[in-house]
Amino acid sequence: MLDTLLSFVAPHHCCGCGETGTLLCDNCKYDIMSEPFEACIACGKGLVSRNGLCGVCKVPYQRAWCVADRRDHLQRLIGNYKFTNARAAYMPLAQLLSDRLPELPAETVIVPIPTINSHIRQRGYDHMGLIARRLAHLRALSVDISLQRITNTTQRGSGMRERAKQAKAAFMCAKQLDDKKIYLLIDDVVTSGATVKYAAQTLLDAGASTVWVASISRQPLD
Numbered sequence: 001m002l003d004t005l006l007s008f009v010a011p012h013h014c015c016g017c018g019e020t021g022t023l024l025c026d027n028c029k030y031d032i033m034s035e036p037f038e039a040c041i042a043c044g045k046g047l048v049s050r051n052g053l054c055g056v057c058k059v060p061y062q063r064a065w066c067v068a069d070r071r072d073h074l075q076r077l078i079g080n081y082k083f084t085n086a087r088a089a090y091m092p093l094a095q096l097l098s099d100r101l102p103e104l105p106a107e108t109v110i111v112p113i114p115t116i117n118s119h120i121r122q123r124g125y126d127h128m129g130l131i132a133r134r135l136a137h138l139r140a141l142s143v144d145i146s147l148q149r150i151t152n153t154t155q156r157g158s159g160m161r162e163r164a165k166q167a168k169a170a171f172m173c174a175k176q177l178d179d180k181k182i183y184l185l186i187d188d189v190v191t192s193g194a195t196v197k198y199a200a201q202t203l204l205d206a207g208a209s210t211v212w213v214a215s216i217s218r219q220p221l222d
Helices: 002-009 026-033 072-083 087-100 117-123 127-139 160-168 194-205
Strands: 063-069 108-112 147-149 171-173 182-190 210-218
Touching: 026 063, 026 072, 026 087, 063 072, 063 087, 072 087, 072 182, 072 210, 087 127, 087 210, 108 127, 127 182, 147 194, 160 194, 171 194, 182 194, 194 210
Parallel strands: 063 210, 108 182, 182 210
Antiparallel strands: 147 171
């Protein structure tokens, strides 16, 4: 309701073409979906098998999907959502993720990568929490937020080795997980792959037997 009221006071503009009234118009959404990310989500290259991984990367999750490279319309949409308080962007971002994913088993549980507390305070919302709840609504699935972040380190600007070190110590799970469920770990951007790798391992260590990963975008580590 708040997003609807704000849209009348300060109308949104499409992050692609600038059309008034939406953060992502149908034409720009089509542009994103027509060029899906088709490489390995873990390394960003290589021919992938049906599970979305190249077969060379050793990761703790079994399947992976990614909407598209983080560039152009999608980069602006994610950037506005995270850095300019465009809260309503969680809806088109969740829709992009839902459109990219196949039919999921009923026992699938959506797990958002937890956001550090300082970023939640800055934005006024948990950006991945909003996307997770919207995706769960679109797919009639449940959300589990027992994956928690126990450090306040940020990956932005860090190199490959530092990212891995930070991610390895970043997570804990607040409860024992059900080994009969499928845990779909979601994030907005995968760069080095360290965050989803160690978050997935944390879920397995807490009792999960099956962890899948889905990201809205992938961005090379500069």
